[in-house]
Amino acid sequence: MTDRHRSADGHRLVTPALVLVSLTLFLGAQVPNVFVLSPRFLGDRGYHEDEIGVIMGAFNIASLVVSPAIGWLCLRLGHARVMAIGCVIAAAGAVRFAFADDQLGFATGRALQGFGFAGVLIGAAAYVAESAPPERLGEALGLAGVLTLAAQAVAPVVAAVLRDVSGWSAVWWFGAGAGLAGAAVAIALPTVTPHAGGDDGPRGPAAGPLAATVLAGVGFGAIWTFLADHGPRAGVEHVTPFFVAYVIAAISVRLFLGRLSDRIGRRAAAAPALVGHAVILLGMAVLGATWHLVVIGLVYGFCHGIYYPTLQALVVERSGGRRSRAVSAATFAFGIGVTGAAFGLGPVAHAWGYPIIYVVAALCGAAGAAVVWWEPEDAKRPSAWPTAPPTSRS
Numbered sequence: 001m002t003d004r005h006r007s008a009d010g011h012r013l014v015t016p017a018l019v020l021v022s023l024t025l026f027l028g029a030q031v032p033n034v035f036v037l038s039p040r041f042l043g044d045r046g047y048h049e050d051e052i053g054v055i056m057g058a059f060n061i062a063s064l065v066v067s068p069a070i071g072w073l074c075l076r077l078g079h080a081r082v083m084a085i086g087c088v089i090a091a092a093g094a095v096r097f098a099f100a101d102d103q104l105g106f107a108t109g110r111a112l113q114g115f116g117f118a119g120v121l122i123g124a125a126a127y128v129a130e131s132a133p134p135e136r137l138g139e140a141l142g143l144a145g146v147l148t149l150a151a152q153a154v155a156p157v158v159a160a161v162l163r164d165v166s167g168w169s170a171v172w173w174f175g176a177g178a179g180l181a182g183a184a185v186a187i188a189l190p191t192v193t194p195h196a197g198g199d200d201g202p203r204g205p206a207a208g209p210l211a212a213t214v215l216a217g218v219g220f221g222a223i224w225t226f227l228a229d230h231g232p233r234a235g236v237e238h239v240t241p242f243f244v245a246y247v248i249a250a251i252s253v254r255l256f257l258g259r260l261s262d263r264i265g266r267r268a269a270a271a272p273a274l275v276g277h278a279v280i281l282l283g284m285a286v287l288g289a290t291w292h293l294v295v296i297g298l299v300y301g302f303c304h305g306i307y308y309p310t311l312q313a314l315v316v317e318r319s320g321g322r323r324s325r326a327v328s329a330a331t332f333a334f335g336i337g338v339t340g341a342a343f344g345l346g347p348v349a350h351a352w353g354y355p356i357i358y359v360v361a362a363l364c365g366a367a368g369a370a371v372v373w374w375e376p377e378d379a380k381r382p383s384a385w386p387t388a389p390p391t392s393r394s
Helices: 016-044 049-077 079-099 103-131 134-144 146-166 168-186 207-233 240-256 260-264 266-285 290-317 323-352 354-373
Strands: none
Touching: 016 049, 016 079, 016 103, 016 134, 016 146, 016 168, 016 207, 049 079, 049 103, 049 207, 049 323, 079 103, 079 168, 103 134, 103 168, 103 323, 134 146, 134 240, 134 260, 134 290, 146 168, 146 240, 207 240, 207 266, 207 290, 207 323, 207 354, 240 290, 260 266, 260 290, 266 290, 266 354, 290 323, 323 354
16 A cells, blocks of 8 residues: 555555445436436426426435434444435435326435435445544545546436437436445445544634535536536537536546645635636536537536535534534535525526526635635644544444
8 A cells, every 4th residue: 555545644545445435426326317317308398497497406405404314314323324225215216206207206206316315425425534534534535426426427428328229217227226236335334433523623613614515506506407408408419528527527636636625725725616616607608519518517527526525624624523414514505505506596597598597606606715715724634533444344
């Protein structure tokens, strides 16, 4: 094991447990991400923009509702069990969507996916936060999400191929199978001892980074909820190039610049990334060619790959040791932004068109950058928090 994979105190960063967590995330993330193309399916069935927003937003509202409880459930049931249960529920949501024939049925399927994936996403991030070397917390949280990002590129491409070859039903059943496979991997994870808490790291109000996370989520929600329908209306028939470019950039950042915020500070890393996030969202307002999507995807992926794990790490550091619950809070905050975009921007798009919603999202991103920039930088970050390595299987 090279120095690159060890922390200053000798803890390994890349472990078999981290690999299993990442694989669980990859499989679990296939479920919601094959549904990225479902706005096209819904649009073809005659649903309007605001109706599509409600159906797609059911995923976000369900995730939002359950997110605050996931950290508590991880401490009670174990992180691995929460992830496994989440994968099964998400798979059930894919099955429900496959059999749906009205708006309520489609929304119910998406809601089940939201309930389930919240358990997978938060359970995995909490697992990493509890066990990561503290001086490389930002890098560890970023690495854990690499395969989730890969799923965001792979799943829409797989969905497009399955749709063209076998029809939409094949897309929904692929999602269900991936969820069940994720559950099988999750139950193989060793347990991790929750951090005991205490005054072993910097503590302070997390309202600022949580507010910035909400504002950043608006842009994410505007893209993921409406791009599949916005693209064809703007003259771009296939939107998968955006997702591929986004994931390539985001993964590259996490692999090669993963320690950026650990080295230069959370504020110095997150604020410029949020500015870039805001600027590139304006590109969506003037979308008109496939190459636009590639450029937007690369820049957006670069920025998201920096600011998301950085803000998450900042919230965790200010938790006073309550890491699993801090991860729930950060995910809840991002979900508020995503859900607000899905439900709030749909009617705006229906009234004035899709471009205006990306202008609104860009303004939110700029506001998030300002909030982070005016946040006080912690005088020190933890260098000796005790880390409990995974022990036995859950």
